[in-house]
Amino acid sequence: MFNLIVVAVLSTAAMLMAWNWQKKYANAGIVDVTWAFGMMFAGPWYALTGTAPLFLKWSLGLLTFFWFLRLGIHLYQRVFSEAEDGRYHAMRNAMKDHANIGFLLFFLMQAVFIWLLSLPFWAVAQNTESQTPFVIAALLLAALALYGETTADQQLADFRSKPEHQGLSCRKGWWRYSRHPNYFFEWLHWFAYPLMGWGGDYQLWLWLAPLIMFCFLYLFTGIPFTEQQALRSRGEDYRLYQKTTSMFFPWWPGT
Numbered sequence: 001m002f003n004l005i006v007v008a009v010l011s012t013a014a015m016l017m018a019w020n021w022q023k024k025y026a027n028a029g030i031v032d033v034t035w036a037f038g039m040m041f042a043g044p045w046y047a048l049t050g051t052a053p054l055f056l057k058w059s060l061g062l063l064t065f066f067w068f069l070r071l072g073i074h075l076y077q078r079v080f081s082e083a084e085d086g087r088y089h090a091m092r093n094a095m096k097d098h099a100n101i102g103f104l105l106f107f108l109m110q111a112v113f114i115w116l117l118s119l120p121f122w123a124v125a126q127n128t129e130s131q132t133p134f135v136i137a138a139l140l141l142a143a144l145a146l147y148g149e150t151t152a153d154q155q156l157a158d159f160r161s162k163p164e165h166q167g168l169s170c171r172k173g174w175w176r177y178s179r180h181p182n183y184f185f186e187w188l189h190w191f192a193y194p195l196m197g198w199g200g201d202y203q204l205w206l207w208l209a210p211l212i213m214f215c216f217l218y219l220f221t222g223i224p225f226t227e228q229q230a231l232r233s234r235g236e237d238y239r240l241y242q243k244t245t246s247m248f249f250p251w252w253p254g255t
Contacts, residue, residue, distance in 0.1 A: 040068035040116035050125025127200030138195035145189035
């Protein structure tokens with residue numbers, strides 16, 4: 001249990017520092033960067049302190065480290081090169097004079113999410129009966145998801161870098177087939193952990209990981225807020241994009 005307490009304490013401390021930073025710079029997007037790096041720490045930490053065979057612990061540690069390192073760097077570059085994300089700016093405007101206390105509660109909730117969403121890493125690290133073929137399958141799946149999310153992020157960044165695209169929706173690459181391919185590949189990678197945990201005491205519970213992440217991305221903190229902001233910033237163009245392009249699962253565009 002000590003390793004779980006360490007993640008809880010450090011996540012809370014990191015989010016409090018991030019909240020203090022956003023007070024000074026009025027940019028709550030730092031919460032996403034802190035979340036990603038918190039997850040980047042949790043995976044290797046659980047691998048280091050777990051009881052699983054060495055191959056599984058190395059696989060878990062390297063997968064979580066590099067997955068969330070890439071995500072953290074991507075978010076860091078965006079936060080420190082752009083104005084505050086429209087989602088957080090809208091929250092700030094809605095909370096008005098209560099923005100600081102509102103964001104404090106929001107940042108602390110993200111610390112809770114780091115702890116909760118890293119529990120699959122802890123469960124995998126306790127799997128003393130790991131199945132090597134399933135671990136290899138998990139790594140291949142994660143590699144596919146990493147390729148998809150990396151290319152989707154790059155395609156969007158390239159599109160947004162051109163001034164003539166301001167107010168327009170990206171329809172290049174993966175974005176032609178899904179309005180949120182980055183979220184889709186993020187969700188896909190979470191199937192790696194049930195595969196890694198196959199044979200262990202928590203093998204059935206681990207299937208909750210992709211289910212819960214789907215709910216977060218599709219119903220709660222991901223797509224709904226992103227769609228609202230896209231409609232505010234891109235208006236009619238995004239409404240047309242909604243009519244012709246799948247929201248989550250990649251599919252052929254309609255007319």
